[in-house]
Amino acid sequence: MTASCSSRKASPYRSESPFSSRCFVGILLVALLLLLPISSDACGEPPKFETMQLQGVPKPSYSPGDRIYYECRPGYQPKRRPLPISALCQDDNMWSLLQEECTRKQCPNLGDPTNGQVQYTNGSILFGSQVHYVCNDGYFLIGTSILYCDISESTVNWSDHPPICEKIKCKPPEKILNGKYTNSHKDIFEYGEVVTYSCDASSGTDQYSLVGESSLTCIESDKWSSDPPQCKVVKCVYPYVENGMIVSGLGQKFYYKATIVYRCNEGFKLNGSNIIVCSANSTWEPEIPTCIKESTTPSTQPPISSASVSTPPSSQPPIPSVSDSKPTHPTMTLGSSHPAEARDKRKRGRALAWADCTQGPSVALLTKVTSYL
Structure with missing residues (x-):
């Protein structure tokens, strides 16, 4: 379809535009005709499916009577054999009805590993599924713990080799200065086995204290439940409190975890905690309290004699008198x-x-x- 515009003789009284109005209208009509839908005897684009794909290269157009064939996508297989999967371009320019005709392929069966289990996330071993491997208590996994049923060339297979479960063992724990642990003669300790540390006798005047966990357990491959303890002298100063007394824990020396309980004399009140403990750095925790005088009215009760027994010891020789006590x-x-x-x-x-x-x-x-x- 073409449009032509014939030139007219120009008027001597007005200028003529390059395109006359009649020419412009003709071009507009041609454009409108081109925009109108053109009916043709052809089917549209072939239908698409999740499990199937078109065989070969698609044609630019399909006429009534044309037949197209499908094949299963990788990882899928036909539900029925050996019927071909096809669709027909019908006289009404519509494709014949076609449903999904392929199903997922299945990976090889997997058995439980020795001393372990395999868990199926969706209860199947079909293409796209995954399995998880776990080992029994006392065993650790060597290999990949999660496998996927994936495409392998023209079929499907698991993404890796199944793992194995090995028995958990630990190397001997660390030796400590001034101490030892049980079964120190062994080279290998099995899962759940426990060693217990103890301190040696001190050659000095003060004993060793075991600071840390005394018992360690083999919990993973070459891993113990905690770091080894220490054997060292932990000694706190005499916990003297003026105007107070020790009601529990009195002794001549105060080693690690020694516990003191205080009480103030009558007329005084405790400032701080009444219970303190000798900590690993040879200090009392919390701090030693104080007994401060109460600002109250005098009591009408007769005075009760009370002696403080929390006074620091002296090096003077004891010369006691029964009558003076x-x-x-x-x-x-x-x-x-x-x-x-x-x-x-x-x-x-x-x-x-x-x-x-x-x-x-x-x-x-x-x-x-x-x-x-």
Whole structure:
């Protein structure tokens, strides 16, 4: 279809445009005709499927009577054999109905590994599925733990070789200075096996304390449950508290994890924790408390004698006197023992002592002097 515009004789009274209006209308009509749909005797693009693909190279157009053939995509196989999978371009320019005719291929069966299990994520071994391998307690996995059913050349197969489960074993744990562990003669320790550390006897005046976990367990291949402990001297200073007393944990030396419980004398209140522990760095945790005087009205009760037994020890020789001793508690039962404070006859100072109640609730007999103040 063509459009032509004949030239007209130009008027001597007006200028003529390069294209006349009649020419412009003709071109517009041609363009509109080209935009109108053109009916043809042909089918549209061949239908597409998830499991199938068109055989060969598609044609530019298909006429009624043309037949196209499909094949299964990689990883799939026909549901029925040996019928060809095809579609026909019909007289109404529509393709004949065609459904998915392929199904997923299946990977080889997998068995449980020795000392392990295989878990199917979707309960099948079809193309696209995956399996997870896990080992029993006491065993560790060597290889790939997750396998996929994937395309392998013209068929499907697992993405890797199945893994194996090996028994967990540990090398001997570390040796420690001034200590040892049980079964140290062994070269290999099995999963779950436990070794226990202990400290040697000290050659000095202070004993060794075991700081850390005393027992270690083989939990993974060459991995123990924690780092080995240490054997070292841990000794805290005497936890003296002015205007207070130790009611539990009194001793001459205070080693690792020694625990002290305090109580303040009457008229004083505790500032801090009443329980402290000797920590691994030879300091008390929390800090040693203090006893501060209470700002209250005087009590109408008669005064109760109470001696502090938390005074630091002295190097003076003990020369105690039974008559000069006094109990640290207002009442003592017959046969009981209590910390007491004593003075010697030479006025050399005070001493920490143990008083035994021997003649009733008020008379005490000094039986042992522990140290001088």
